[in-house]
Amino acid sequence: MTESGPIATLLGPEGHRDPAYRRSAGRAAPHSEIRIVDADGIEVPTGTVGEIVIRGGHVMLGYWERPEETAEALREGWLHTGDGGRIDADGYLFIADRMKDMIKTGGENVYSIEVENALASHPAVANCAVIGVPDRTWGERVHAVVVLVPGVQASEEELREHVKKSISGYKAPRSIEFVDALPTSGAGKVLKRELRAAHRDALSN
Known part of the structure; x- marks a missing residue:
């Protein structure tokens, strides 16, 4: 640095x-x-x-x-x-x-990069980012934003079960959102602050 x-x-x-x-x-x-x-x-x-x-x-x-x-x-x-x-x-x-990217869910600490690595190992996943979003029950829940490989399909449950094969079940995403692209900086770094901002009002919905 x-x-x-x-x-x-x-x-x-x-x-x-x-x-x-x-x-x-x-x-x-x-x-x-x-x-x-x-x-x-x-x-x-x-x-x-x-x-x-x-x-x-x-x-x-x-x-x-x-x-x-x-x-x-x-x-x-x-x-x-x-x-x-x-x-x-x-x-x-x-x-x-x-x-700042660590997710505190149900009293447990979840590191987003660990979940991202597990997700990225699925052949249908082209790119992904994992964030914590507000949750009434868990305080925060593990939420994944996923870009699929063009022409390839995968369901939320399929990806969730795939993740559980390599990391503990409580770390698996409780919700998954499919998008065409992730917001990135000029250097190509995923802008998680923009993803978090999109879910900032989740508790009021």
Whole structure:
């Protein structure tokens, strides 16, 4: 990330050789310190998902003329990335999701990227995005927005059952919406804020 100058972790040759670590972001670079913390900034146990924070001389001094955002990002010498992840016993960092994209449903945390990966493995799915939308019963429910491969059909139930083959059932989308295309930025990144905005008034409907 730009704020970290931009490198904080490296995946060396030994990590590339080990299939278990090829999906990791590597280990802390020599100039960097990495921790995983909870909402109060307290370091969590090894293997627990929390927010990734970074410290080192490579970290930015702050945002130009944006003191409030600087104070939010830089706390007690640590850069709060807004990314969720975990560090294993060997120091390898695994990214879970953007913290703002985490869905809290029925008291459980669901990481959207995990559901998206499960959905994307279905041959009928060309693209997808998973968000949390308001729900009277669950607080938030897991909602998937799916673009199907042209000329290929798949039902909500078919996709839901497919997802349950690889992840826990409570993480499966409770609702699925089929669209022709997902909103994206100029860089091709899916704009989840636009998807969430479209469902902001769901509780009042």
